[in-house]
Amino acid sequence: MIPAVIFQIVLLIYHQTTTFVDLYPFNGARNYSARERLIEMGVNALLMSLAPIGFTLNVHGLMLFGAIYYFVLFGVEIVIWWVPYFVVPSGCWRKAYNLALSLATSNFQTGDTLEHWLAIYKRIHDGTFSVLPKRAGRIVPNLEHTLLHGWTLVTAITTLCAYLGSATFS
Numbered sequence: 534m535i536p537a538v539i540f541q542i543v544l545l546i547y548h549q550t551t552t553f554v555d556l557y558p559f560n561g562a563r564n565y566s567a568r569e570r571l572i573e574m575g576v577n578a579l580l581m582s583l584a585p586i587g588f589t590l591n592v593h594g595l596m597l598f599g600a601i602y603y604f605v606l607f608g609v610e611i612v613i614w615w616v617p618y619f620v621v622p623s624g625c626w627r628k629a630y631n632l633a634l635s636l637a638t639s640n641f642q643t644g645d646t647l648e649h650w651l652a653i654y655k656r657i658h659d660g661t662f663s664v665l666p667k668r669a670g671r672i673v674p675n676l677e678h679t680l681l682h683g684w685t686l687v688t689a690i691t692t693l694c695a696y697l698g699s700a701t702f703s
Contacts, residue, residue, distance in 0.1 A: 537695035538588045540688040541599065545581040547684060549574055551677050560677040561657040580606075584692060591699075600696035603689035609637040610682045617647060617672040618665070 552573050555563040565573070584602060587595020612633050616622070622630040631646040640649055654672050661675040674682070 534588055534695045534699065537599075537688075537691040538585050540684070540691045541581070541585040541588070541603075544603075544681075544684050544688045545578070545585070547681065548577050548581065551681070552577070556677075558660065558662045560675070561659075561661050564657040588692075588695060596696050596699060599692045603685060603692050607682065607685045607689050610678070610685060612637045613650070614672060614674040614678055614682065617650070618668065618674055621671065622647070 551560045552562060552565070552570060554560075557563055562570070580602065583595050584599025586592065587597075587599055612630075616630065627645075627647070634646040634650060635641055638646070638650060640646055642649055651670075651672060658675055658678075661677065663673050663675045664679065665673055667673055
């Protein structure tokens, strides 16, 4: 259980640091508006704090939340960053993708959600360092997010294992 809590706390600290601290060209924190930064940090601080609290205090509901949450978070990261890197959805797939992207980013503006996200990506993250090759007109996960997504997956797996291995099921 201790490894899961460590992974959860490190993920929280990493996310908050890379959102708040300007580490350009590693991240694009300098390009966030104050409002964007506060919302990003606040929402994620709240959600990412629940699981370590649950596992530390042995609160079954919060432990279950963590076992589910980190996999959902990883899925959201895939939708936001990796789908548009590998494919450009079109036709019916584009409509379905735009709906998923709207839910993942809480962006419910009218118009094409992927185009909105591409504009935000260009403003905030374009020019940051990536180990992946650039793809013209596409989102490219930068190193900051590539590390974040890997850590999210490891956290999801360790959290699920800790939850399944916990002796207290109410």
